[in-house]
Amino acid sequence: MANNIEKNVDRSIAIYCRVSTDEQAREGVSLDEQQVRLKAYCRAMGWDLTPLVFVDDGYSAKSTDRPQLNKLLAKVKAGELSKIMVTKLDRMSRRLLDLLKMIDLFQEHDVSFISISESFDTNTPSGRLTLQVLGAVAEFERERIRERVFENMIHAAKGGKWLTQSPYGYRLFDKELVIHEEEAKIVKRVYEAYLDKGMGCFAVAKMLNKEGIPSRFNKEWSLRSVKLMLTNPAYKGTLVWNRVDSSKKNRKVKDESEWVSLDECLPVIIDEDKWEEVQKRVNGNQIAPRAVSSPHLLGGLLKCGNCGSGMSIGWSGSKNNRYRVYRCSANKNKGTCTSKQYRADDVEQWFKEGLKRLVDSLDETLVPMIIEQQMEKDLSYIQNRIEVARKRYGRKVEAYSADLITIEDLKLEKDRMEQDIELLNGLKLIQEDQFDIEKIKKEIQKKTSKVLESLDVLTIEDAKSLIYTFVDNTKVLDYGSIVITIKV
Known part of the structure; x- marks a missing residue:
């Protein structure tokens, strides 16, 4: 606290005066009179510092872009002022939101704001209470403005x-x-x-x-x-x-x-x-960028067959005979899984051999299983979309109740939701015998062969990118036992 007081002593007091041409003609407001009153207030309060004077002559309160006000705000940001005084709040601005933004800036830089006509001082309890009331009014005004803008934006968007x-x-x-x-x-x-x-x-x-x-x-x-x-x-x-x-x-x-x-x-x-x-x-499920760019073929793709956690790369062996291993992250970081680690070279070789066997073993029982798996994923995806549509419709009902949209807009949203639900029901009606199994089999063989070829000619990073288009995940169950889940 002592440091703050000492800092305030070193800073200046500022008085701000403003008058527009209209105000001078209508109310006879004098800039000289404002200065006299403010300087007298300083003397009455025992503030011996000679105040800095900022005067904007002929500027309206509708805009905060005024030369002297800008200089004043720059000194606030530079930490050169301790107090700012005006004769009335509207000397700063007639717009409450603009005034509160400036007061927020003053408080951020530990500057008291004083209006002598309204007995308003942000450094006193009563001044802070008044500020809170003004803030509540301003928040209400902001919400009203937001509602009007939202309504206009909906109209423009449509x-x-x-x-x-x-x-x-x-x-x-x-x-x-x-x-x-x-x-x-x-x-x-x-x-x-x-x-x-x-x-x-x-x-x-x-x-x-x-x-x-x-x-x-x-x-x-x-x-x-x-x-x-x-x-x-x-x-x-x-x-x-x-x-x-x-x-x-x-x-x-x-x-x-x-x-x-x-x-x-x-x-x-x-x-x-x-x-x-x-x-x-x-x-x-996304692969982290570091996993994609790592030099390990199954990084970010390999899962533990025991607990389902990801398997990360590590090193094992003696000082002169170190080798890469894949190890369950739950085992390594938490000790909650009992699976063992596997040599990375062995696992990657099992993966390649598994892809080769996949090409040779696609039959009329395996392909339907793959189709069913893909149908479940698609079903889950569309169910999520339906839930979003229902929430969106519920929000439109609220908007209609608040007279923000018309009944026609509400009907359009309902039609849109029903179309999504119809799409979901349509997916449920698809049967396995509606798929061209032979065509799917050839497509899987083509993708698998492409991946196998890439493993020998592409960089690890590029090969992994290609693998991700075809392989959903891989699980190592035991030594020499690996499961590869592919995408249709």
Whole structure:
């Protein structure tokens, strides 16, 4: 506390005076009179420091962009002031939100704000109480503004208008998106690399940076920027607004049920089916970037057959004879699993042999099992989508109750939810005999052969990317016993 007092003594007192031309004509407000009153108050309070004077002559309170006010705020940020005085609160601003923002800044830098007409001093209990009341009123005003903005944004979104900065691959003309052909080619490459080549977001960003392909503002690509591109529904023609909560310092993606979306209203760069397939991979079990780029073939892919935990790479053996091993992470980190470790070279060889046997053993019993497994995954994915649709509809009911949307908007949302439910029911009706088993068998053989060939000619990193497009996970059960779960 002593240090704070000493710091305040070294800082200056400031007085701020403002008058607009209209006020002078209407009320006869004098800048000289303001200065006299404020300096007299300083003397009455026993503050011997000569105050710094900031005067904005002929400036309205509607805007905070005033020369002397800007200089005053700069001194606050520089820590040069201890008190700021005005004759009335409206000398600073007539807008409550602007005034509270400035007071927040003053408090952040330990500066007292005093208005002598209203006996308002943020350094006193009564002043802080008044500030809390004003803050409550301002919060109410902010909520009212947010509701009006939200309603206007819904109206604009339903008209197909793009409401923010255009995403990569597009340009904005008259609030409508138009495809930028060169960037659209890059977008398609990113989706292809991620879905068809099995590259992760980190690997895609690395590829683009290596080729010298800049992002929109000539910045380098990052894992985050690639993931944002892969999850942006604009590329499949869907306009989505209210997706991100920007009210806090750290922006956060809202629950999908809160989004305002409109399908088939934007120019399409990525086919909808392909976009949905990418979302399945993005929302599924992801391999960490470090696992993808590690020099170990099954890193991030190998699971413990005993407890299901991931198996990490380690080293074993004597000082002169060290060798890689895969070891259950639950065993290593928690001691909760009793599985043993396995030589990495042996496990990777079992994996390759397992793929070879898979090519030779695809028969009319194995393929239906694989189809059933894939159907369960698809069913789980669509059930999650249905739950999102139901939450979104529930939110629209609340919006209708609050007179924010019309009954027509509510009916559209209900139709959309029912279409999703119909899609789910349609999936349930699919029978195994409706699949072309011979075609699926050939496709699996083709993918397996491609992976096997890649293991001998590609780098470990590239080979792993290809494996991830085909293999869901691998479990080691015992010495020489391994299970490979593939994707259809």
